[in-house]
Amino acid sequence: MTTELTTLPPQQYALSLHTTTPELGFAISNFAGETRTNVWNLGRDLSSYIHQYLIDFIQPQTWADLEFIAVAKGPGGFTGTRIGVVLARTLGQQLNIPVFAISTLAAVAWSYKNHTQKAIAVEMPAQRGKVFGAIYQVNSHTSEITALFPDTVLTPEAWQETLTNSNTEYQLIHATSGLAATVTNILELSYLEWRQGKRPQWSEALPYYGQHPVEI
16 A cells, blocks of 8 residues: 655745754755755854845745745754754744754765665764764665664764664765755655655754753
């Protein structure tokens, strides 16, 4: 039995944001041949200019054209991640549209979906000498992604032990730079969930800092 997948209504768009690093990434698409994306290295100015960059980027579309929003929820920098999630939540609440919070590591794994049949292990530096690690199985034919080992913060030794005991062939990806470019992957993963009928409310979008979710 196959599940009927939903398609985006005509003239409607989805918007994604990536702010977990000093780079700012936006992507917008109607998934019918029209997609735009851009990345800016704003550094510490990200918080000051993100709203203006977004207003300029979304044109010629308008807020009313948005069917849903997606945002990179982390792991990543604390301040940048929080800025993106808060903005996405605010837009979702004001526009009364779904907000998808997508793992930064899952987006990296998804960006390699056409490059390997192996599982994709993604690691990213964390604070105090630790690492963020996750292992994903990506199937580009069925457009599915499964977390074999969910996003976790661990010591390098514990991460290496996890990889050793994973009992699966994997390709290891070091996510250290250029992550905002995966904003298009954030958009694609959210669209997969949207097509499956998921409609998360803005209040469900929470940042992932490698600890318990923080109330925002």
